[in-house]
Amino acid sequence: MEDVDCTITPETTKAVTCEEDGEIVYTASCEFEGKTYTNSDTYKEAVKATGHKYGKPSYSWSKDDKGNMICAATFTCEKCKKVEIVPVKENATTDNGTIIAEKVEPTCTEDGTYTYKAVVKFQGESYTETKVETVKKTGHKYDNNGICTVCGHKRPTITLTSKKEVYTGKSISIDAPKVVGDVKDLKYSYYSDNACKNEISEPTDPGVYYVKVTADAGVTSNIATLTIVPQTAKITTVANATSYMTVSWNKVNKASGYYVYRSTNGKKFTKIATVKSANAAKYSDKKATKNGQKYVYKVVTYYNGNQTVSSAYSAAKTGYRLSTMKVSSLTNKKGKKAYIKWKKNSKSTGYQIKYVTGKSKAKTVKASSKAKTKTISKLKKGKTYKVRIRSYKKVSNVTYYSAWSKQKSVKIKK
Ligand SMILES: [Zn+2]
Numbered sequence: 001m002e003d004v005d006c007t008i009t010p011e012t013t014k015a016v017t018c019e020e021d022g023e024i025v026y027t028a029s030c031e032f033e034g035k036t037y038t039n040s041d042t043y044k045e046a047v048k049a050t051g052h053k054y055g056k057p058s059y060s061w062s063k064d065d066k067g068n069m070i071c072a073a074t075f076t077c078e079k080c081k082k083v084e085i086v087p088v089k090e091n092a093t094t095d096n097g098t099i100i101a102e103k104v105e106p107t108c109t110e111d112g113t114y115t116y117k118a119v120v121k122f123q124g125e126s127y128t129e130t131k132v133e134t135v136k137k138t139g140h141k142y143d144n145n146g147i148c149t150v151c152g153h154k155r156p157t158i159t160l161t162s163k164k165e166v167y168t169g170k171s172i173s174i175d176a177p178k179v180v181g182d183v184k185d186l187k188y189s190y191y192s193d194n195a196c197k198n199e200i201s202e203p204t205d206p207g208v209y210y211v212k213v214t215a216d217a218g219v220t221s222n223i224a225t226l227t228i229v230p231q232t233a234k235i236t237t238v239a240n241a242t243s244y245m246t247v248s249w250n251k252v253n254k255a256s257g258y259y260v261y262r263s264t265n266g267k268k269f270t271k272i273a274t275v276k277s278a279n280a281a282k283y284s285d286k287k288a289t290k291n292g293q294k295y296v297y298k299v300v301t302y303y304n305g306n307q308t309v310s311s312a313y314s315a316a317k318t319g320y321r322l323s324t325m326k327v328s329s330l331t332n333k334k335g336k337k338a339y340i341k342w343k344k345n346s347k348s349t350g351y352q353i354k355y356v357t358g359k360s361k362a363k364t365v366k367a368s369s370k371a372k373t374k375t376i377s378k379l380k381k382g383k384t385y386k387v388r389i390r391s392y393k394k395v396s397n398v399t400y401y402s403a404w405s406k407q408k409s410v411k412i413k414k
């Protein structure tokens with residue numbers, strides 16, 4: 001009899017997992033006198049399932065269709081990656097746990113805070129997780145009288161006043177609005193259209209602009225207009241042309257043209273012409289022809305901006321129509337004199353007669369309103385004189401003149 005040590009070889013015939021037992025088979029073998037002997041009667045050993053090893057879960061939050069918060073805790077086995085999902089729900093306590101909510105509701109002006117605490121029970125352990133949700137402030141809900149139906153707050157008001165300004169070449173802004181109540185972050189918006197669609201920067205050119213102001217909490221002003229009108233022209237002269245009156249003015253920047261107004265009494269004015277030229281500075285009133293008639297003029301500048309806008313009326317300027325005279329005869333009288341005849345103008349205050357020879361300076365003499373002739377003396381023999389006449393009318397110390405007549409010539413022979 002002889003004892004021989006055997007070699008024992010373990011073999012895992014079934015691996016142990018988290019959930020299933022494993023098995024190990026032990027086989028003994030030995031060598032004796034050059035031969036290998038293996039026992040046929042192996043030893044089997046069962047290995048107990050290890051069970052899962054879950055760590056801390058991860059959480060995901062959602063809401064059901066009634067707005068109740070749901071928190072799903074996901075546990076994952078570190079070894080086999082098996083996943084266990086344990087849901088808990090607000091307003092529902094189960095064996096899985098629950099969600100405890102603490103709600104600070106929002107007000108008109110303050111955000112609210114909902115704090116959710118999920119308590120999850122799993123394999124005898126309790127896990128908690130907290131989520132904080134901010135709920136936006138509701139804003140006031142104003143009724144037709146501007147009173148908040150929730151808190152009674154009175155809606156602030158922003159009131160803009162429309163304004164008219166004269167073009168300056170610089171941008172023009174609306175005046176600050178009247179504000180009642182507590183608002184901040186006032187923002188001014190300018191538009192070229194009354195639907196307030198085309199926003200522009202502060203306007204410069206003549207036109208009609210629409211302005212509104214917005215502030216925090218959605219408070220909006222009325223829409224006011226900012227009207228920029230062209231500058232007013234100044235009438236420089238109202239004068240008699242040969243057969244009608246002319247009006248002249250100093251033109252202004254940013255004009256598309258001018259309206260001309262006329263009155264015969266200085267009170268009631270009628271628009272008689274639209275002069276469609278930015279560069280025009282004179283108008284010929286071919287209907288102002290009545291001898292002795294008072295004609296008073298005003299002009300208005302207009303500009304075709306986003307709308308056509310007009311300046312204020314210019315100051316009025318007066319003229320009197322005086323028909324153009326005619327030298328009816330011009331003769332040389334003895335003693336180096338010239339003798340002039342004309343047809344008198346009963347609407348005039350008097351006459352001026354102008355005479356000149358060669359390049360010397362012209363001289364002027366007057367005649368009374370009733371005169372029909374004039375003798376000019378101290379002329380130079382052998383010279384030819386050109387003579388012309390005009391009437392004038394004096395009203396309140398202002399003298400109005402007719403146009404000059406055509407000139408006639410006379411040679412001084414005696
Ligand atoms: Zn596992």
Ligand SMILES: [Zn+2]
Nearest residue numbers: 108140148151
């Ligand atoms: Zn309120």
